[in-house]
Amino acid sequence: MTNKKPKETIEELGKDLAKEVLSNKPPIMDVPIRALSNVTFDRKTQTLQLGNKKLERNFFNAGHSKRFLQTLEVAAASKELLEVGKHTSLRDVFYMIKRTIPNTKINIVDEQTESDDAIEDLEVLTGLSREQLNINANKMGSVAGHVIVEDKGDELDWSKMGSGGWSIPSNVEEIKFKKVKAKYVIYMEKAAIWERLHEDKFWDKQNCIIMSSQGQTTRGIRRLLQRLSQEHKLPIYVLADFDPWGFYIYSVLKYGSINLAHMSESMTLSTARFLGITADDIEAYGLKKNLIALKEVDMKRLEQLQNYEWFKDNKNWQRQFKLMKTLKAKAEIQALSGRGISFITDKYLPEKIRKEDWID
């Protein structure tokens, strides 16, 4: 990350390119490659890191010109946002730059994935995060606990947000923690489970913070978890399905992802622990009758996980993978409901945490 202001950094990108053009040189962007071939696992920091490989994106190369233009358009859009101090969503950016080039049938972007990719290009080019460029993702998470924060001048008490909890914004950089009274954070992949815990006032009984998203973990949530972990030294426990997806959610939280390898520092949670569901839970809590058979695609994903560099030498994880392979089955968190609606709140979670029964 640079110390310069985002707006100046973007302007500099433009000025450098304009300079090349005016001195009769073809405008070229050197974009770090965001692909597996340029990502390494740094054992020291235990995170995925972007390498030094760069791709020359030359406007005067028929194969590059469109992507070149898309990146410029996104940069210009972001500069406007920064100038007026407004934030917008990924979808909005897509519409901001979407139009047809005169005299052609070519649209600058046809699908949102194209503008999303261009935004990621801009991130790696400038070293600025999407949030610093005033572009936000959709908010998709809830949180509850004995925490008071200040956001844009409003004071918010996470224990008094009603049945929906506080909905986590996509940009949490400006949030200030006023009071944090909790022993740990449980992050879960299922909103339904979060609602169960919230209704049972689990966070109050156990003095913790409960947080969820629907499916994939958004950047805002990852950043919020990181801040709670770093600024308040709270342990982070991950509650996910016993399946390759659930394991992967944990993997991304802890070690980072290929797409966001360029911002691993601000995203990864080296202290995160996988609380469950584990293979041993299935035995210990009698979940066998709620198993679901693995599909072929699940098996393939499992094999990929087994071969991740960060899991390769981890005996505990390799054991889990092996057990799942022998079981040939997966289990959802909801399987616990088979033992009673509040079994998870009253028995499973308190016991797991008390026994420190997690995987690191």
Add this chain to the structure above:
Amino acid sequence: MTKPIAEELAKKQKDISVAEFFERNRHLLGFDNKRKALLTVVKEAVDNSLDACEEAKVLPEINIQIVEMGNDRYRISVEDNGPGIVKKQIPNIFAKLLYGSKFHTMKQARGQQGIGISAAVLYAQLTTGRPAKIWSRISPKDPAHYYELHIDTIKNEPEIIKDEEINWKKEHGVKIELDIDANYQKGDQSVDSYLKQTAIANPHATIIYTNPKAEQLIFPRASDKLPKEPTEIKPHPYGVELGIMLKMLKNTECRTLQSFLTQEFSRVGPGTAKEICDKAGLFTNMKPAELQLPHVEKLMEGIKNTKIIAPSTDCIVPIGEDLLEKGLRKEVSAEFYTAVTRSPDVYKGIPFVIEVALAYGGTQPADEPVRLLRFANRVPLLYQQGACASTKSIIQTNWRPYGLSQSQGSIPAGPLTLVISLVSVWPSFTSEAKEAIAHYPEIIKEMKLALQEAGRRLGSYVNKKRRVSDQQERVSIFENYIPEVADALSRLSGVGKEKLAEAMKKMLEKNKEYIQAHKEAHKVEKKDKKDKEEQVKLAGFEDDE
């Protein structure tokens, strides 16, 4: 004592009337349905006219008119400028089935069995009861004759209804007029399409056609050169089947087997004749007429085991690359034309030549199967495409290197018209209806070789065209992108938009090296894509929103 059964049976044994014969064989003769009947009548008359003109060395000019008379009834008239027919022969040629000159010869011609035109006359008579009207004149010095003819369906003899001398402005030629039950439809198997294709394969002919919609279509000749006259050849031993051999032995005037073999066949000299007899275990001095069936079977075996040189092929007259291309050029509008004429080859002792032509591009639809035009001795084949050797050859040829798309086991797709023509002394068909060429390996091999040669020429044209258009496309991409890039860059840097656009335009014009080869750009994009795929594959999941 009761009468022998044979005598009882004899009472029932009688001539089958030609009307009955026709009814039983109408599908073989091309009268399966009303639509096809219209085509067959026109086809028989036009084939005869073309054959006659060529034999008389006259450049054909054929006038065809079809008039709708209501109630599915049509009046067809076909008029040529051929040599005409002498008065005496007119009734036999038009009103007697199986009367003709071509059946007994081995010579490249359109018609063969002498059944076509009289069958058309019979069809007219059976469906409308109207007689055939014939005009004929053999020279300006001779009078023109007009006949109205029926066929006596019991005796298979002409029945003359009218026979008179008339004034006819034509110096020489024949005109036939028939009223038939028929059905006119446009499309691939229509008379319109048949005549258009005839014009392609007969570039020396002018065809004037008025269809039932009163639209006149003129197909002018593209060449003033008559095709060389095909020569008549004797049969080659390899091409003769047992039945024909028996007939030949019975009819020959030769007095020994040795002279029969040397005189009635081509490519058989005294040495070869002796070898055949030795291998067959027969004496060279046997009388042909005295050979019994077992002998003839031995003779066939002897022929099979004797090496006999292939028949001479100068009896074949292909259309020729130049004329075939001209013919195609005038009837199909496209961008690229080429034609290939192979050297003659032989199947079963019968010489043949394969020719292929193609017309690519223009307004032809790019995503439909290619249009195939098939010919046998210059006659278009409109039915049974799937069963034809030409279809098989096309499917077995790989068209992708030549710039067409093709899925496994099917005809390629693309803006292409493909002509495949077989010229032979005796074209072999899959059935008597003469609609599809038989699948002899020699014929398919020649077809494939001709298709490949034409395909290679097409491929080099298509690739060249693609290169040129790629270059243009690249330049135009940049021309369109420059104002956009200049605008975005100006907003970003504060530098004037016009200034940036001007600089980039100059670069585009002066320094073409900036425009990197498409290939290279493609490579980078591919690698990009591969990286991306690899990434997704490894991760196995989407993450981050």
